[in-house]
Amino acid sequence: MAPFNLIIAQKASPGLIYPVLVASSIVNAADSIQPTAIVTYKDADLLDKKDEASAIGVQFDGEGMIYGLENVLYRILKSYSSALRSRAESTVEDEWIKFSTCRLSGSDFKATSAALEELNDHLTLRTFLVGYTLTIADIAVWGVLNGNGQAISAIKRNHLPNLVRWFKYIGSMERVTASVDSFKAEANTKKKAKSKET
């Protein structure tokens, strides 16, 4: 499979970045021979000032740069659907990608609460959002939730047990958290370097 470059605007909202970071580390883990995703950080809000969606970008061998959370996810899915979907030909996961970007990234408290309750109901008899394995559905929702402070504090209230259980479980997987942790570490070193300068 063709390797790809992932470029991340470090100062952008984490919810726009985490889903792609996690997806790329899952893809890397699936191909143990050579890492497929090469991550580069840029110390900026946007990669292209004229493009509001450019918090994140992906470039595959011999192709142009693609910007934006959903576009980037779908481009990665196109090449790695068997590692990221319940079945290679499944499309159920796409609904959850939409759910995460449309319903979980806003700042309206009521809307976020309603979306979280829906998730809690959906997870009553389910361990993963789709099927019996980790898919891009879990990755997208978990990643966007992590960037939404309102959602995080709602989860910490423990009043939605199925959601709390799922959130802890996805967050316990090393292949999910490793990329997010190294992103945070990278951001911290830059912060420290800056505070020494001043």
Place this chain on the structure above:
Amino acid sequence: TNTIVSHLSTLIPLFVKTTYTDIESAEIHQWLTLTSTTPIPEETIARLNGNLKFRTTILGEKLSIADVAVYARVKGQVASWSDEQKTGEKGYRHIVRWVDFIQNTPDLGLQIPTEEKVAVDPSKVLVYLEPEEPVK
């Protein structure tokens, strides 16, 4: 029978490479003991359901031989439950979710034939519970 269960655990590759803390080992032992009578008493069923409310596996997030052994011991009872007992107001919904996870997760590689699985339809929930009052 718990000696046999301990021996069986060496046959599942995942368990050979997983290490458990003393507390986790004690918890595994506790659940093996609690579920060693047939049928499993109502009190233990209720306790198991409570344990699985915030936990994906019996230990929390880590799979163990307790998941496999308790699944094998409880599945007959779960299969006999009515919809009300499964997902009614007071149903043991968390056990049903966990049973379906254990019998299907590729991580354990149990390869249970479909006809031996407990029938679970994840979209069939009799009562969705209201959000609980936050614990202060």
